[in-house]
Amino acid sequence: MSIVVKFFVAPDDTSAALALHAGPVRAFESRSFGNFDPELAVVEWECLLADSSFEELVQAGEPRIVAGQDDGGCVVFAISPRLLTALAGAERSRLREVAASWVKQRSEDGEVIEAEIADEIVSELAALVRSARGQSQGVYCWVA
DSSP, X not given: OOOEEEEEEESSHHXXXXXXXXXXXXXXXXXXXXXXXXXXXXXXXXXXXXXXXXXXXXXXXXXXXXXEOSSSSOEEEEOXXXXXXXXXXXXXXXXXXXXXXXXXXXXXXXOOOOHHHHHHHHHHHHHHHXXXXXXXXXXXXXXX
């Protein structure tokens, strides 16, 4: 099964929720990827970048669903403020380390993500976050 993942910039949850059925439109700055579980990924990235525990984040309801149901249909969720801060402040070398650690974690669970792809995803997301913060907006993820 193929998964479409689009991280995008939006001013608020209400605006982001509009992307539920058709995905982020041209009005939203976005980055597209595919074939990984972004809900799990953002929790893992936050654990790696912000010294959070997986259990703590899951108990806190991360990632926070903005629209849709996590039942195989489309969903929009918000990237946590803590992860946004960590991504915005991370140096390129730190982002590479996070991507490499993420690849290792996923391989331990039998999922194959190429190192170059992981590095691109994490780096592109960090760039999107920096752009969003410069506009005082949030970052969301649409999954189909």
